Amino acid sequence: xxxxxxxxxxGAGKYSEDLxxxxxQGAKVxxxxxxxxxxxxxxxxxAVETAVAVLEDDPVFNAGRGAVLNADCQVELDASIMDGRTxxxxxxxxxxxxxxxxxxxxxxxxxxxxxxxxxxxxxRFAAAVGIPTCSSEELITERQLQRWxxxxxxxxxxxxxxxxxxxxxxxxxxxxxxxxGMAQKHPGRVGDSxxxxxxxxxxxxxxxxxxxxxxxxxxxxxxxxATVDRLEAGLDPMRAxxxxxxxxxxxxxxxxxxxxxxxxxxxxxxxNTPAMTAxxxxxxxxxxxxxx
Ligand code: ASP
Numbered sequence: 001x002x003x004x005x006x007x008x009x010x011g012a013g014k015y016s017e018d019l020x021x022x023x024x025q026g027a028k029v030x031x032x033x034x035x036x037x038x039x040x041x042x043x044x045x046x047a048v049e050t051a052v053a054v055l056e057d058d059p060v061f062n063a064g065r066g067a068v069l070n071a072d073c074q075v076e077l078d079a080s081i082m083d084g085r086t087x088x089x090x091x092x093x094x095x096x097x098x099x100x101x102x103x104x105x106x107x108x109x110x111x112x113x114x115x116x117x118x119x120x121x122x123x124r125f126a127a128a129v130g131i132p133t134c135s136s137e138e139l140i141t142e143r144q145l146q147r148w149x150x151x152x153x154x155x156x157x158x159x160x161x162x163x164x165x166x167x168x169x170x171x172x173x174x175x176x177x178x179x180x181g182m183a184q185k186h187p188g189r190v191g192d193s194x195x196x197x198x199x200x201x202x203x204x205x206x207x208x209x210x211x212x213x214x215x216x217x218x219x220x221x222x223x224x225x226a227t228v229d230r231l232e233a234g235l236d237p238m239r240a241x242x243x244x245x246x247x248x249x250x251x252x253x254x255x256x257x258x259x260x261x262x263x264x265x266x267x268x269x270x271x272n273t274p275a276m277t278a279x280x281x282x283x284x285x286x287x288x289x290x291x292x
Contacts, residue, residue: 004038005265006031007291008051010061010277011179012257014160014214017288020275022060023160028288029177030054034166035281035288044166044174044208045083045106052079052176054101055162059141062160064099064244067146067180070147070290072187077180078194080116081105084173084202090133090144091092091200093118093190095126097133102178105132116194147183161193161203163200163210167265175200175224182215197225206265207231213248213256220252227258235267237261245270259291267291 010027034051038044056064067075079101080091091108093116107129108117117125123133159180168174173288177200179193192199192215199215200206201224209224228246231237243259248254248274257271259278269278269291278291 002039002169003265004035004169005261005267005280005283006038006047006051006164007261007267007269007278007280008162009053009210009212009257009259009269010055010162010196011160011270012271012273012276014274015159018085021139023277024290026055026060028166028290029279029280034164035286038168039286041169044105044168044172045081047168048088048164048174048176049081049102051164052162052178053100055102055232056102058087058128058176060160061162063162063178064101065139066144067185068137069140070185070187070189071097073148074187075130075136075180076187076238077101077178078191079105079176079178079192080196080200081109081176082174082196082200082202082208083109084278087203088112089115089196091116091194091196092122093121093194094188095122097123097138098131098132099103099139102176104220105176107131115196116200118190124189125170126193141288147248148234152266163212165208167263169178172204173202173208173261174250175202177210177211192218192223195219197222199224201225201228204226207262209258209260211258212276214254217248217252218255218256219256221248223248231260231262237266241268241270245272
């Protein structure tokens, strides 16, 4: 049997019922795409980048095209990726003209000079390394526009962020996360999904985590890194996930969820929101399945 694993999420929050099946389908497709890479001996970094890019391209998720809109009715995207083998990381914040922010995060990681680039500077870097930019309008869907008009005075709401964590056949781990952030957020707000240690963390031998939920509390407890710290204590990965989410609620009243692979490739996930879409691929059969 192949010794590799993949877990992906399509965000924690509360969803309208009409999106449940498309989200579940989308998560399974992304998990399967990543699994194919792992089965063919590809790296955990390639697997998580691909899974997240597939989810960014799917407009039912709050990432890439289909992302939520900020208070100015604009898209501002955050993403990050981390390679557990080298502890290298790349991230982008508040970008407005990229279909796949995770691919830019990967290029920033590979270039190695910086970890996080934001806004217009990040987009200049994209142009310099040949990553195509697009108009903001291409990223805005009818659904999100309608929602913006309905919810102008509503509270910030999280939903539909995407992420992945993988363990490859060489024993390396990686994680990546991508989001449009919280609906109605202040322009310029950057959330946990762009911050290494908060929304994303990966370290070989210990584990890899991608988080989702209300970003500000997640940042305050550096949730991804705090979860990997629990894995080192040898805890069962499902239990580690549950305890990390319990801590988020207890310490900062946070609402969210996370997925993880531990240093041996075992998966875990937990959330304290009404729902979180998550999928994995069964290593014995190669068939994707949803997680509770
Ligand atoms: N964590 C994301 C943020 O605060 C939102 C989410 O996961 O839904 O930007």
